[in-house]
Amino acid sequence: MNWKEEYKKLLWVVAVFLAVFYLPVGKPQFTNAIFEALNLAKWYAREHVLLCLVPAFFIAGVISVFISQAAVIKYLGATAKKWLAYLVASVSGTILAVCSCTILPLFSGIYRRGAGLGPAIAFLYSGPAINILAIILTARILGAELGIVRVIGAVLFSVVIGFLMHLIYRKEEQDKANAQLAMPDSGESHPLWQTAIHFFTLILILVFVNWGKTDADSGVWHFIYNNKWLITGFFGIGLAFTLILIIKIKVFQVLLVALPVLVLVLIFPTQPIIAFIAAFIGLSILLSINEGEPSEWMSATWGFAKQILPLLAMGVLIAGFLLGGPENGQGIIPNRWVSGLVGGNSIFSNFFASIAGAFMYFATLTEVPILQGLIASGMGKGPALALLLAGPALSLPNMLVIKSVIGTQKTIVYVSLVVVMATISGLIYGAIF
Numbered sequence: 001m002n003w004k005e006e007y008k009k010l011l012w013v014v015a016v017f018l019a020v021f022y023l024p025v026g027k028p029q030f031t032n033a034i035f036e037a038l039n040l041a042k043w044y045a046r047e048h049v050l051l052c053l054v055p056a057f058f059i060a061g062v063i064s065v066f067i068s069q070a071a072v073i074k075y076l077g078a079t080a081k082k083w084l085a086y087l088v089a090s091v092s093g094t095i096l097a098v099c100s101c102t103i104l105p106l107f108s109g110i111y112r113r114g115a116g117l118g119p120a121i122a123f124l125y126s127g128p129a130i131n132i133l134a135i136i137l138t139a140r141i142l143g144a145e146l147g148i149v150r151v152i153g154a155v156l157f158s159v160v161i162g163f164l165m166h167l168i169y170r171k172e173e174q175d176k177a178n179a180q181l182a183m184p185d186s187g188e189s190h191p192l193w194q195t196a197i198h199f200f201t202l203i204l205i206l207v208f209v210n211w212g213k214t215d216a217d218s219g220v221w222h223f224i225y226n227n228k229w230l231i232t233g234f235f236g237i238g239l240a241f242t243l244i245l246i247i248k249i250k251v252f253q254v255l256l257v258a259l260p261v262l263v264l265v266l267i268f269p270t271q272p273i274i275a276f277i278a279a280f281i282g283l284s285i286l287l288s289i290n291e292g293e294p295s296e297w298m299s300a301t302w303g304f305a306k307q308i309l310p311l312l313a314m315g316v317l318i319a320g321f322l323l324g325g326p327e328n329g330q331g332i333i334p335n336r337w338v339s340g341l342v343g344g345n346s347i348f349s350n351f352f353a354s355i356a357g358a359f360m361y362f363a364t365l366t367e368v369p370i371l372q373g374l375i376a377s378g379m380g381k382g383p384a385l386a387l388l389l390a391g392p393a394l395s396l397p398n399m400l401v402i403k404s405v406i407g408t409q410k411t412i413v414y415v416s417l418v419v420v421m422a423t424i425s426g427l428i429y430g431a432i433f
Contacts, residue, residue: 050277128393342378383426
């Protein structure tokens with residue numbers, strides 16, 4: 001018997017027993033924290049899984065099946081030109097209205113298809129951090145100065161952090177590059193323009209269905225928000241055409257799936273999410289019953305969902321328990337502690353803001369009103385920037401999934417780099433402004 005392993009198991013048993021034995025059941029703060037954990041999970045399921053993650057899983061499936069490994073390696077692989085790889089990865093967030101969790105299936109897809117660690121990490125960070133809608137909202141509500149600094153900092157962060165990850169694991173990346181050089185060019189299953197149309201149709205559905213509300217009563221952003229479901233429906237029709245013309249699914253099958261969706265639009269005109277859900281259920285059925293590429297696409301999509309959803313659920317529950325729900329809820333850690341520790345421009349206040357931002361969960365655009373409340377409570381300018389640079393790109397659920405993709409050590413290094421750089425950026429910004 002391996003007593004060393006048995007002692008480890010015994011320690012886990014004792015630890016779990018003591019945690020249960022001393023549970024503060026009945027104390028209002030503990031009860032409320034459990035409520036907030038469930039409240040955040042409920043809100044996440046209603047507002048985020050259906051509109052963000054489901055489309056993202058299908059997009060990741062497209063990357064896995066329709067975008068050849070050779071194409072990923074050419075532009076983002078360990079052998080790709082560094083300036084091109086980091087340029088592509090660092091500006092990707094401008095077209096993706098995603099948060100730290102929605103980016104995960106896309107990151108997992110390109111990394112598994114052969115993207116180098118550095119460009120993949122740059123993509124992982126830039127996706128939620130350089131969201132163009134969030135940048136505009138930051139400038140409008142928190143000031144143009146902070147909005148400009150945020151976008152500059154986020155672009156630089158994605159490149160620097162990605163390049164540092166490449167340097168730290170350069171031997172491993174060199175081995176990967178050597179292996180990729182020996183790989184045969186398998187070619188594309190479809191012309192690049194066909195794959196691009198299909199891919200960006202799904203991307204645009206993801207972007208417009210999650211288009212956030214603005215404070216303005218007029219203008220382009222207001223118009224898009226008021227008509228986002230109509231625009232999403234337009235691209236949904238485009239997706240139907242790509243299924244027929246590119247994926248080669250039979251016309252009558254697509255029409256059979258589209259008909260119930262149109263009926264639901266007419267029956268529930270004020271609840272378009274019902275038709276949206278039906279559309280993706282229909283898409284899943286279509287892909288499942290057709291052999292070849294459609295079935296492979298569905299299999300890859302389901303694979304990403306199986307890997308990511310349980311970890312996200314666990315992370316959301318823990319985040320809600322510790323820090324509260326989506327509407328300034330109160331977790332086991334009092335909110336006044338957080339707001340009281342981020343005043344001024346000390347090393348500690350910037351570091352704490354970075355750590356808090358890294359573990360909190362921010363849905364797309366929600367970091368701005370949260371930060372507005374913290375600034376009103378006395379948060380310094382430096383810690384505000386530190387939270388903006390660390391928060392949207394990281395979260396506890398996000399970390400759990402990253403660990404399953406690149407391993408524990410690389411995840412710790414990545415999170416540490418984000419926190420340290422956000423802290424330093426906050427200190428510099430606070431000292432200047």
